[in-house]
Amino acid sequence: MMDSMTQKAGIIAAAAFGVVLVSSAGYSPVLAQGLPEGFKKGDLAPEPSAEMIEAGKRVYFTKCVWCHGVDGAGDGPGADRLWPRPRNFNQGTFKIRHTASGELPLFDAKKPTPGQNDLFETVTHGLPGSAMPPWEGILSEEQRQQVLSFVTTQLVKDRKFTDKESESQTVLQLADLKPKPATDESKKRGGELIVEKKCVECHGMEGRGDGNAFNLKDDWGFSIQPANWHKCWNFRGSRQDPYNVSNIFRTFSTGVNGTPMPSFADNTSVDERWDIANFVNSLCERDTLGNPLPIDPLTDKPKINFVIPSDMVEGEIPADLEHEAWKKAPKRYVAMGGQITHKPRNFVNRLDDIWVRSLYNDKHIVYLIEWDDRTKSVAEGKLPWAPTQVNIDIKEQDPKTGEEGSIAAQQNNYAVYNDAIGIETAVKWKELPAPIKPRYLFGTNEQYPMDIVKWEADGSLRAFKGTGWDKDFEERDNYEEAMKLLKAEWKNGRWYVMIQRPVGNKKDQDYDEDTFFEVGQYIPTVFFAWDGHNGDAGRKMAVSAFYYTFMNPPVPQETYIYPVVIAVGVVLLEGWVLTRRSNRKKGKTL
Amino acid sequence: MKALMSLGALIGVAGLLLLGGMTFDVVPSNTVRLVEGYMPIQLLLEVACFVIGFTGLSYMASAMGMALPRFWQGIGFWIFLMVYLKYRVYPPIPFSVRAMYGTVGLVTVFMWVSANEEDWNKFKQPIMNVLDAQTGMNRLLRYVYLVLIPILVGGFSFNAMMPKSEEPIELRTVHPAPPASTKVHGKTYTLQTSQNPYRVNPEGKYDQEFSNANIVEQGMGRLMKPNANPWDEKNQGYLKYVREGGEIFFQNCHFCHGDNLNGRGLHAFAFNPIPANFTDPGTIAQLQETFIFWRVSKGGIGLPNEGFPWASVMPPWEQHLTVDEIWKVVLFEYWHTGYYPRTWD
Incomplete structure (x- = not known):
């Protein structure tokens, strides 16, 4: 099923590409049959x-x-x-x-x-x-x-x-065309149309741009990726107004010259185009209430909250994404940039954000990490280096190569390694006088190490100790047995990985190499992500800034008692003021 | 006078409607966009508009015999102040600072309403009226307050006591004290005496005047001087090296520091602390060229603890570039921003 889909998508894309090639050569097929709806000379x-x-x-x-x-x-x-x-x-x-x-x-x-x-x-x-x-x-x-x-x-x-x-x-004539209200009906029709018009063959079943990630080329012969509809702030035509449906309508009506994205002006009515635009717009990430995410005007990306709250659950932490506790858990946007500090630098990181949720109970803390990756990558055969090896033989892009050797020409030609995700937390963070932390890239030294937990798409879940950016990882005693991979699934261009780890206690864990999680404390946390099809391995990866894991403490009883006491106090105070005032008045009139 | 004041009132109404609409998302919150680089002046202008607006409004209201009581003027002004600080000013002001402004604002309002005995009496009259409850309306109000105030106070204290998670505030020294000397690629450079070997005139002599005469012009756009194009093939000396430095910058540095050297590069959104903005007069314009050379060579990892070496992603460029390349990049950064490096004398 999937194979035939990809194949079909390939043919469609090739055909579309052909159309664009012909049209960009100066011949405009549109004009021959009069103007498409919504256009004027x-x-x-x-x-x-x-x-x-x-x-x-x-x-x-x-x-x-x-x-x-x-x-x-x-x-x-x-x-x-x-x-x-x-x-x-x-x-x-x-x-x-x-x-x-x-x-x-x-x-x-x-x-x-x-x-x-x-x-x-x-x-x-x-x-x-x-x-x-x-x-x-x-x-x-x-x-x-x-x-x-x-x-x-x-x-x-x-x-x-x-x-x-x-x-x-x-x-x-975009100014004259009034956007259709984004009703459920309109979105539903849009959802059907994107299948009918074969949008999904490139943009993917869920619109994450994973439909035909390998075969698309632009007019200049470079690989190009279909847009991910869930990240509207990355739409090239978003004009710094990502949730504006008119931008999608425009792109869909005119196509994107030089790319396989054709214009749909000839085979859709204006009304249909609004339905599609409404549907695509509705896919863009929103908060739990369905409102657009606040966009930071300085970066044109969603605003960042550096605290990752973890809610407490009684008993086992559920592995089911649909579980009530996960649905209630706050979801945090974690921005990812290329690792460009040490060689090999990752100038083009294909993963630019991940979404993190967390839950804990008395024994464990679980991170649920979701991120969009157009390709599921698992290395074929054994990797030529040990899991602990940090200094591996990956070349970084030379500054001056000409087009053929450029980073754009390399896309989709890399040796494929494992997709992977890393959670790095400070060891002995409580002993460090704030704000001092171990360095974000694998710790500072033996004295200030980092606890690194790494999951790879080959199914492995490993724990390392990092003591510096150029030091190979050290294995950890028995931490791996204490961890558990609750979920690792790639579906329609998105990874869902759930990692369970001990909160840590001195009896079962090693205080000198494992992070101990404590309720109500800010635990420095850094995330790493590798895209196997981008040739990511070792230090060629995407990194986040320092975030904080914060296990929300249960609400103490005083929280319910004191406000009532205070309110009663205020009532007494009111009585006093009123009596005083009325006595005074009486005294005056007497 | 009246015409002028009614114009003021019009501005006031329009401004308040717009601000209210943007705050409560009735109109898009970017209807009046704040543009980077003009924000302070934009905000000052806006405040000026509101001052004119309020003056006009209060004049018009009293001319029409509907003057707002002093009591409500005071409260209204204070609420406006808080809303404006919270929702309009960008980047957001932390709560603690807003609380300070709020207190100052409150004191100001009190000073204003209690400037003389008569004003003070006017101000407190509505409060006294409610306390005395002579009319039905006031009686109703009194009971409403009696119930509402304890509930509100209780609610606020409940909110304040609920455990919350806010990012800890950490203060970083942006320009820490430099060392006396720095060793790069095996050679020691004394910061006080070192010079950029590429700040030279076409004859190859160190020449600050020549280079300063050829940097981009200050003002909108910061464009190059018409006859000083670094891409001119005939260049010798300074401008030739500026171009070479620019090539290195756009192969290495722009990913974070941005195409316009304003710290808004492709990866910048992900990092904290954010990359330095060289066009800001508070960065390279305040520093010596050798300080920049030291910072570029040693990067984030070479910072003293007050500069947060653990969080900075600034590469130690000695791992990627030669000494010559670093000097050329520094040269380019000063050229492109139109600033002179500070000198020791």
Whole structure:
């Protein structure tokens, strides 16, 4: 079943890719049969003035050239260590647009109006999830228009923004199309349509972008991944407004030029497109009440809470995800960045967040870690190094390789290792005067070690002691027998791993190498994640900052008694004030 | 006067509606966006708008004979202050600081309403009226308060006593004292006397004036001087090395410190402490070039304890770059931000 799905997806993707190739060669199939619903014919914008272009060159060579290169071919000094690679402007292929598939984007050097100037909005808001930052607040509106004038006239070489012979503008009238309310009915219909329109063949059954993760290529021949609908803050076209359904509607209507994502304008009605957009939007991560997550305006990612609370349960800790206790347990977003401190640095980490929940009882603490990984990776055969080995032979990406050797070209060509997750907690944390901790990367030294618990996709669950970033791990006495893997499952692009470990006591555990968990205390915790298909192993991994595991103490009895006492006190006080006032008044009138 | 005041009142109403709407999510909370780099001035302007608005509102109200009693003016102002501090100001102000502002605000309000005997009497009159309960309305209010106050106080104390988990506050020294010298790739550099070997004029002589004349211009965008393009093939000396430093920066450093050197790189969102923002006048602009050389070479792991070496992901760049490359990157960072390094004299 799964195989035939993948196969079918491959064919569809190849076909879609073909369509995009043809359309980007200047032929627009849309126009032949009249305009698709929701689109109107537009005019080409006039050429920007020579002064604008000249001024833009100055902006370009200060800010942009470092990634996009001297000729705008996307081959600047920074390019080879980036994936996705910086845009090659030469072909005039731009992804986020209001125009029909294959057409140039909207750009008017005189009109920085949202909705009518695609390139301006891209520069203003950046492309989240890629290295392109928002330039608002850095470059003035005029400077952004200037640099775009330079790029569109001098660096786009194969097409011409003002050539009426070869170019046309068919513009999505997004401002006139009112979003359909996101009712259950609309979402339900959208959910059916994404199967019918075969969206799921690339984006996956649950929309985690895992449908056809290996075979997709962009126009420039580099691997490309379907979007993960659960992380709307990483949508390139989200315009720093990730939960806005109009952005999804736009991308779905116009397609993404240069990629296998086609436009669906011709085979869906506007109404159907809103249903699909509503459904896709509803998949994006939300809090327990169903509200959008608060987004940090400084990072354009969900806001971070560094405390991971653990709730107490009576008796056994359930291994069932659907259990009431897990549903009630607060879920924390843990941001993951590439390990870029020591060699081999991981410039492109394909795992950029994990979700953590925790429960404890008198003997154990359990971490439930979920994360999206488009590929389930298990190494074939035996790995060429011991589990304790930290300094292993993995090469980091060279800074200057040219396109063929670049990190983008390496994608999906790595030797496949195990997907893995690591929980690292400070040993003897209570003896360290706050805020001192052992170093985040495998501890500081023998005196300040780290307790590392690592699960790998081959099913192993191991415990190590870390004494420094370049020191091989040390085995731990009997901790592994005391741990238990309650769950480890990969389903539709997501891992669910549940790890149970002892809270620690001096009789059964070793105080010098195991973390002892204590109720009501902040226990420094770091997470590591490895994506086997990214060639992650050893120090090539994703890391989090320091978080704190906090076992919520049961509510003490005083919490219920004292407030009542205080309230009674206030009532007495009120009586006193009233009597005093009325006595005084009587005295006065008498 | 009246026209002016009514304009003020209009601003006040619009501002209050907008703020209330954004606080309670009636209108999107980013309707009036705070833009990085302009936040302080934006907030000051907003506050100025509200001052104008309140002036206009109170003038209009009293002109129409609906003047708000002093009592409600005082309370309203204080509530506005707290709401504004909590929901509008970004990045968020911790509760302890807000409590301090709140107390100061409360004292101010009291000073204002008790400036003279007459004002004070006006202010406390509503309280006395409720206590005396001469009218039916006041009697009702008195009973409501009698019940409500104990419940509220009890509720708050219950909330305060419930065990909570908040991230412990840890204060980090951002620029710890540097050592007298640092050893990189086997060579010792004395911080007081070392110089950036690439800060040279086209003839190859150390030349601070020449390099300072060729850094980017301050002001919006921080663009390069029109005739000082580091990508010009003919460059010799300083600008040639700036370009080489930039190449190294965009192969290594931008992942955290960002394309605009503002600490907003691709991986920055995951890390704590967040990467340094070089465009902030409080970072490299305050430091000597040799200090940066020491920080770059030794990285987070080389920090003294007050700098939190355990949490910083800053690489010790001596593991990745040569001494020459480090000097060039430092050169580039000053060029791109348009700052001069501090000197010892």
